[in-house]
Amino acid sequence: MDKIISIAIGWFRFVFRIESRQAKERMEICMGCDKKKHFIGIGDCCGICGCLLKAKTRVPKERCEIDKW
Numbered sequence: 623m624d625k626i627i628s629i630a631i632g633w634f635r636f637v638f639r640i641e642s643r644q645a646k647e648r649m650e651i652c653m654g655c656d657k658k659k660h661f662i663g664i665g666d667c668c669g670i671c672g673c674l675l676k677a678k679t680r681v682p683k684e685r686c687e688i689d690k691w
Contacts, residue, residue: 628684632677641680648679648691655690 657669666675670687678684
């Protein structure tokens with residue numbers, strides 16, 4: 623249930639363009655990661671967990687699956 627709430631929070635913050643300094647720093651790390659995948663029409667996703675990075679990086683409780691943030 624916690625994961626579903628985190629996903630909803632991330633999507634809400636993404637859709638309404640709510641971004642913190644922490645989210646920007648996380649996104650920079652993700653954009654340089656060799657695990658990042660880009661899907662046309664969707665955007666950049668984590669190649670490990672499959673999350674949309676623009677949403678995942680905006681959730682304070684979320685973490686990188688390979689501990690980069």
